[in-house]
Amino acid sequence: xxxxxxxxxxxxxxxxxGRDFVDAGLVSSQIxxxxxxxxxxxxxxxxxxxxxxxxxxxIISYATHGVISYYLLPDSxxxxxxxxxQGIEDIELALQEGYSTADDxxxxxxxxxxxxxxxxKKSSDIFEITSELGKGTRVKSTIMLxxx
Amino acid sequence: xxxxxxxDLLDAELIVxxxxxxxxxxxAFGADLMSDVLAFARSGCLLITGLANLxxxxxxxxxxxxxxxxxxxxxxxxxxxxxxxxxCIPILWTPLIMFETCGRLYRAGITGCVREIGIQEKTGxxx
Numbered sequence: 261x262x263x264x265x266x267x268x269x270x271x272x273x274x275x276x277x278g279r280d281f282v283d284a285g286l287v288s289s290q291i292x293x294x295x296x297x298x299x300x301x302x303x304x305x306x307x308x309x310x311x312x313x314x315x316x317x318x319i320i321s322y323a324t325h326g327v328i329s330y331y332l333l334p335d336s337x338x339x340x341x342x343x344x345x346q347g348i349e350d351i352e353l354a355l356q357e358g359y360s361t362a363d364d365x366x367x368x369x370x371x372x373x374x375x376x377x378x379x380x381k382k383s384s385d386i387f388e389i390t391s392e393l394g395k396g397t398r399v400k401s402t403i404m405l406x407x408x
Numbered sequence: 409x410x411x412x413x414x415x416d417l418l419d420a421e422l423i424v425x426x427x428x429x430x431x432x433x434x435x436a437f438g439a440d441l442m443s444d445v446l447a448f449a450r451s452g453c454l455l456i457t458g459l460a461n462l463x464x465x466x467x468x469x470x471x472x473x474x475x476x477x478x479x480x481x482x483x484x485x486x487x488x489x490x491x492x493x494x495x496c497i498p499i500l501w502t503p504l505i506m507f508e509t510c511g512r513l514y515r516a517g518i519t520g521c522v523r524e525i526g527i528q529e530k531t532g533x534x535x
Contacts (some may be wrong), residue, residue: 284462284466309469375446
């Protein structure tokens with residue numbers, strides 16, 4: 261199986277715009293509604309909803325534009341967020357809890373505590389991140405269904 | 409404790425969720441920072457916050473939080489109330505400050521949904 265085979269299982273695709281603070285969390289809510297209608301276990305849905313929320317906030321805060329997609333496979337759910345934006349200079353540092361470069365507009369919304377990427381990683385079974393400075397960031401999370 | 413009892417204890421108004429008055433809650437999480445709520449709160453708890461925006465409602469929805477208690481008498485917008493109704497998140501509104509809100513609930517037997525942030529939370533066990 262090639263490593264892009266999962267793309268055949270696309271369930272939803274959402275555009276997210278930078279600085280669009282009012283809509284933060286909307287994609288998370290929409291994905292959650294979609295997964296509920298598919299009869300996925302609530303614990304799995306909760307993890308995906310958290311991952312989606314954090315990814316949305318990251319795109320809104322740090323990118324000009326991004327696309328969030330999720331794929332429902334027989335044994336897992338794959339979540340992917342790809343953005344065009346400033347990118348991350350030091351991924352290891354960005355993954356540390358509490359490390360943040362958020363500005364006041366992000367904090368007023370209730371975010372920017374430096375928990376986002378760490379929380380995405382914590383909520384994933386497999387977590388992959390690549391970033392290019394000045395170009396953008398790609399986050400891919402896999403959640404195993406384990407019969408749930 | 410039921411949401412009706414929480415309402416009475418906090419001199420609160422139930423803004424959304426009249427049909428959920430008998431819903432039982434045993435734990436709570438208090439914060440204005442949704443980053444921390446998303447990272448540490450647990451499903452089924454009460455969320456006590458002074459952040460009355462759409463992100464608080466959507467965070468509660470993401471985590472299957474039982475109900476939101478808006479403290480410090482923060483003004484609620486129509487959009488906030490409509491979104492809470494749409495996502496079926498009960499909203500209690502109290503003029504009490506967060507400390508007083510948490511104190512009254514704790515004295516009445518409600519405990520933190522996590523007691524402290526330690527290794528368990530950081531490794532994600534507990535979902």
